[in-house]
Amino acid sequence: MAAGSYLLYQLLHYDIDKIQVVVHCFGDTAYVFNKITQTVTKYEGEITSKTVVWSLWQRGMKGYIIYDVARKGTPPATNFAPASGWGMIVVSSPNVGNYDKWVSQVTAKRIIMNCPDEMDVKAMCAWMKQGVKTDKQEEYWEMVKKRMYFIGPLQRHIFDDKTFNERCGAVKFALDSINEVTVKEYFLRGGELPWYSENPSHKLVKIVRELYEDCETFFNAPICAFTSRKKHWKFS
Structure with missing residues (x-):
């Protein structure tokens, strides 16, 4: 959901007396936004x-x-941010190798964002096709919705023909690869192994937030209706 861009927008509009500069990092590249000089x-x-x-x-x-963790397994240095007066957030896929060491050493809090839902994606489609005739807008939305059925609401893949086809191939391979043992790692909800995160960017799952005894917990769930049905057909 472009979390980094959203955070940047909010911080740039935040009280200048409390935050005068925002640094947005992408791996080894950093953009320094000076709110005082507006540069x-x-x-x-x-x-x-x-x-x-x-x-x-x-x-x-x-x-x-x-x-923003630009490459897999490249968390920031634990002393990247000054010891006081500065805040920091690491934006990453849920792969623990991208942030686990940093989190443990700076005692950071983990925040999980759910995937966009159908209405979020429909709003994106409407914005992308603004000014286009209504029937063409509806046609485009139906195409995107069909793609979501097969691979989930992944913006990097549902809007482009080439990346969509590549993702479909990856999903098929992943479905063929799981067995009765590994399926427990990827599809448990409310079971004894919540949120198997060693390989959470697996093509078949998403992480969802659920309330359990008034506490927020995280579990893997099928990323789309297609993988859910295929999983049931394969193991039922």
């Missing part, structure tokens, strides 16, 4: 980006860092 500066290299952040902190500026 954006690009920096390359994690060491350079870290040096820039600490120099801003030493000058007494208050800021916030959004760190």
